[in-house]
Structures are given as C-alpha cells and as structure tokens.
Amino acid sequence: MSRPQGKGISSTLAKCDITIAGPLGDDWTYENVARWSTYNGAIFCNVVDKDVTHVLATPEQYKARTPNIKLAIKYGAHIVTKDWFEDSLTKKRRQNEEEYSLRRIDQKAQAKKELEAKAQKGIKEAESFVNTNLYHIYRDDTYFPYEITLTRNDKENGNIGQKYQLYLWESNAWPHLYMFAAKFYKKPRDSHPSIHRPRETPVLLETALNEFKAFFHQKTGIHWDDRIAKAGTTEDNKFQYQPPTGGKPVGSGADSTSATDSASSTKKDQKQAPALDKAADRKRKSPAEPVQHAGSQKRQRREKVKEEDEEKKEGEKPKEKKKEEKPNCENSVSSRTRGKTAANNNKRARTCEDDEDEDDLPVKHHKTTKRQKVEEADTNRDAAVADEGERPEISNLPALVRTMRKTRSRKV
Template structure:
C-alpha cells in the first residue's frame, strides 16, 4: 500500500493544481494539504497563480476578500470549501465544484438578503401605498401600462413642477384583484410624496378603472376617452397629460361617464388634500363651472375616438340591420301579393255560395207566381161561365168585350209578376 502512495497511483485529483487561501483550521495547513493532494494525483501550489485550478477557503476568508482570494478571482480559479476536497477523497472521484463553490453560496446569500429586504420594503409600502411584491402594473389588451404622469407648471399661481403619478395595480395571485393609487409631488425634488389610495383592499377591474378615470378627469378636466384629442387644450391651472409617442400603445376606450361619478373612500395621506391646499382661489372659482359642465349631457358633436375593432363591429351591425330591413320588406311584399291572389278566389267562393241560395229562392218565387197565375185564370174562367149562363144571346155577345178586357188585365198582371221575378 505504501508503494502505491509513493508512486501516486490514485487519480482522484488528476489534473488539479490546488492551493489554499490561508490555514483552514485544525490539521488543514499547507503541509497536510500538500501531502494529501500529492498522494491523490494532484499538484499543490504554495502561491496562487494562473496555473492554479482550485483554491480552498472558508466563507469568512471569501467575504474578507484577502489577497489570495483576489488572485483566485483574477485568474478565474474555483474557490471552494474544504468539504469539496474531503468528499472527493472519501468518494474517490472528482466531484462537481458548483455544489461547493463559495461564489454561488455568496450569490445565494445575497439573493436571500435581497428578497428579505424587498419583502420588508413591500410590507412598509403596503401600510401606506401598495405592496409591490404582490402586485404589478396592469396592462390592457393593447399592452398599455396604466402608470401615467400628470404635470402642472402654473407661474401665475406659483404651482411649478408639481406632479401626479397614477397607478393601476393588478395582483399577482389569481383571480386578479385591482387597486388604484396615486402619488403627489408638491415640488420638483420632493422625496416624500403624498399618497392617495381610495380603497384599502383590491376590487374588480371595473371599479378600479372607474377610480382611475374619475381621478384623471378631476385633475385634468378631460375625459379619459378624449385624452389624446384634447391633450394640451386645457387651462394651465389644470394638470396636463402627455400621451405616448413613437407608435407606442395609448390605451383603449371605455364606456364610463366620469363626470357622473365620484371617487369612493378616503385616501391614505391624501394627495388630493395636499393638492387642494396648494391650489389658489382661481382654481376654486374655476371648479364651479367645471361641475356645472359635468352635469350637462355630453354633446353629440364632440369627437369620439374609436378603435379599429369597434369601427368594424359598428359597420357589421349596420350591414346586418340593412339586411334585416331588406328581408322584412321582401316578406311584406310576398304577404301583400298572397293577399291579392287570394282576394278574387274569396269573392268567387262567396258568389258561388250565394248563387245557390238565390237560385233556390227564385225557384220558390217562380212556383208561387205560377200558383197565383193559375188561381187568377181559374177565377177568370169561373166568372166568365157565370156571366154566360145568366145572360141572353144579346147579352152574351155584349159580355164578351169585358171578358177580353179582363183577360188582358190578367195577362198584364202576369207580365208584371214575371218582370219582378227577373
């Protein structure tokens, strides 16, 4: 066994040039580390130079950044703990240095400290503003970020360099909750802005958007949907909004009426209160007509911006409406033609029914007339016989004339009855 060690037959540390930053405690000094390295196929170096591949050190030595550590960083050597050296010898194979690297351990410690500091900062911000660890800025379908700036530079009133930062936050957790908040900077280099937050807890998107839009209208005097068309047209006493340029998204339009709404809740460290104290009497006088205007109905002449999708939907609705109107007209015409076609058939059917009834009635009347004619003829004949029997020869010749006259009267009566029947 001693022969194998003398010849360095073990190849566990083959190709490794090892050094130590300083004595590591206990038996971990230069002599022992050099002996263990040589007996396992490695090369030990007393000085850290460009040929060194591994430097053994403690976390305290690494944090202190002693000269040997600086040299190891310069020559990009692996700075590892003594555990890597010990585990490699015990398992008799070259272990991965990343698991024992002091650089990675230092990065993890720093990241852990940063996370803790960030969490503490978020907790402090949540007390007055919004916990940024649990929320992020909301972006709409056009990828427009709801983080805007309103500025005011009114030399007459002395309000110069004032600024509002408006935020619409979306929770990281699902289902998403939303929160509106604002910061007010009274001076250009104000390090402690006033915070405005109308609600203590998250709400649905519609309510948070309403708070955002109403606050925007109160400070600028411009409706959110008209923020691009009327940008820079208001009085200097109002806050000004500068829309994004260079093809950047400008946000979508909403069917909200901010003039008929009001912000709900009391803000924490209200920025609007700070703004009101800095505003002049001129601003307060101008607020009255603004309220009166807000009560008025929005005029139809005001230009309304529409996105491409809304325009397409409106055109499709108009086309569909025209098609429906055409269909209704065609159906009405068809119904009208159908009625006109059925009208003569209906009359024919009525006339055919009435014709049968009138024919039956005519037959009854004709029979009744015939009976009357027969009765009249019989009466005439009986009267004629009676006259012939009672008169003489002379009288008989004279009585024929009235008989003929009576007969003609009977005929005329018969003709009259027949004409009535016809």
C-alpha cells in the same frame, strides 16, 4: 513549475494549479492532495498566489474567511468543494466549477438579504401607499398600463414642475382585487411626495377604475375617454396629460384619431358589414310576426288541429265513393293481373286473324275450347272427303298439323 509528464500521468487536470484552504478531513491532507494532483497532470501549490486556479475548501472555511480564502477571492481563483476534485478524477474529465463553487453561498445570502429588504420596503409602503409585493400595475385588453403622469407648469400662479402619478393596482392573488392610489410631487425634485389613497382596502375593478377616471377628470378637466382627442387643450391651471407615442397602446375607450386606430376600426367594420347585411336581408324577407300571448297561442293550436281533422274527413269521402263504384270481379284479380290478361287477349286475337289468312281455317272466337276446335277440324275433313270421295292428300296434312298445334298452344 513544469507540468508533470511521463508514463502513468493523466491529463485530466492539465493546466490547473491546485491548493487547499486547510485540512479537509479524513485522508485529504496536503501530501495526498499533492500526489493525486500530480498523477492527473495538475500542479499542487503550497501557498495561494496569483498562479493558483483552484482552491479546495469547506463551507465553514469559506464563511470564516480564512487567509487562504481571502487571497483566493483577491486573485479571483475558483473556490470549490472537494467534490469537484473527486468527481473530476472519477469521471476522468474536468467538471464545471460553477456547480461546486462556494461563491454561491454569497449569492444565496445576497439574494436572501435583498428579498428581506424588499419585503420590509413593501410593508413600509403599505402603511401609506400600496404593498408592491402583493400588487402589480393593472393592464387592460390593449396591454395599456394604468400608470400615467400628469404635469402642470402654471407660471402665473407659481405652480411649476408639479406632477401627479396615478396608479391602478391589481392583486397578485386570485381572484384579483384592485386599488387606486396617486402620488403628488409639489416640486421637480421632491423626494417625499404626498400620497392620495381614497380607501384602505381593495375593491372590484369597476369601483377602482371609476375612482381612477374621476380623479383624472378632477385634475385635467377632461373625461378619460376624451384624453386623446382633447390632449393639450386644457387650461394652464389644469394638469396636462401626454398620450403615449411611437405605436404604444393608448388604452381602451379612447377617442383616438390616429391612423392605427382608424385602420383597425375600418377592418372591424369591413368584417361586420357582411354580417349586418345578411341580418338586414333576413329581416326584410321574414314577415312581421305579432307578439302573441300564451292563451292566444293555445287557442290557435286548437283551431289548427280542428281544421286538420276536417280536412282529413273531407279527403276520406271521395275514396269511399270510388270503392263503391268499382265493379265486383268474380275472380278478384288485381289491376296488374287484369292488365296482363287484356294484353294476352289482344295478342291471341291477332294470332287468330293471321291463321285465318294463311290456312283459311274458320275460327269463331279466340276463347273457343280445344275440343270445339278439334271437332270443327274433323267436320271440315269429313266434308272434304265426302265431296271428293277420297282421303285428303298428304300435301294438306302439314297445314292441318300446324293448325292443331297452334290451337293447343292457346290458353282459354
């Protein structure tokens, strides 16, 4: 059948051959679905054949397995709900069939069936072994799984192909609890192994791990920590343990001589060496401190406080003597002011000496008052007038004025 073409025909469902498994309710009849399919570029088929790509059906029809549903399953057509058809027309784009597929009903039913079977299996195993729905294999810090196999091939005693599988289980719930169990296969293809479980209830990790190690030592004759170094050295009548290879984790506490373990230990030693050296240096530098009791420590503190008080008293005595030896100054000037006064006095003395050289004016002392200096100047002037019988020349007046100005600037 050719595809519908022409004006007003959409290509939303082009390349789709559509049919229905039966009445879908309301207006979803064969005629309406055929008309809607044609207007959107699809071909409507009256029967289900190998050319059909989509079959519209209800969940009830799918569960009932009507003839059209069986044919759709046989030819591998998409079995979808009518919502797929309606959403494709509304959004004008073909929708993903997986979201509307009725085959998901089978998938959900199958998943539910598998879950129920798993639960029943776990309950059955819990009666003699461990409920695997509630427990998982324990892994240590190195991510080593505590699920190991021990084998024995003792031809002399006829023990060939015997095997032990040891398990250390950890609970899924928190806080974690642990349980040790083992299976023994008497012959290579033994489908009914015997179960060894030392206790019925879970315990703490330390207890379960000790039971695991004790059982390992009982069957192999070597300790768990020596399993790597002594691998393959046990007698034939004992079980043999083959450590993991290919870089897989071997578990914590193993005395391994592999290159990986030696390299890791070397790196740890290199990192710890500087810290150990520093600690040793501090120990050598710090003096050995004897162990002191609480009573002796209190006694030492009291003695120390007394010594400090005595030192303070001795330090205060010299200061008092110095205070007594200080002169009693009338003006109570500070040391800083006294220093400035001495410097000014020295400066005035030098100024007076310069004046004596320049003007030959007698200055008795730098501390004379202004009045005394003026009187001396008047006396000198009268003496000069008496000797010469006349007033001094004007040429001598500038020197006299300079002298008087200098004397005025001095401070007593």
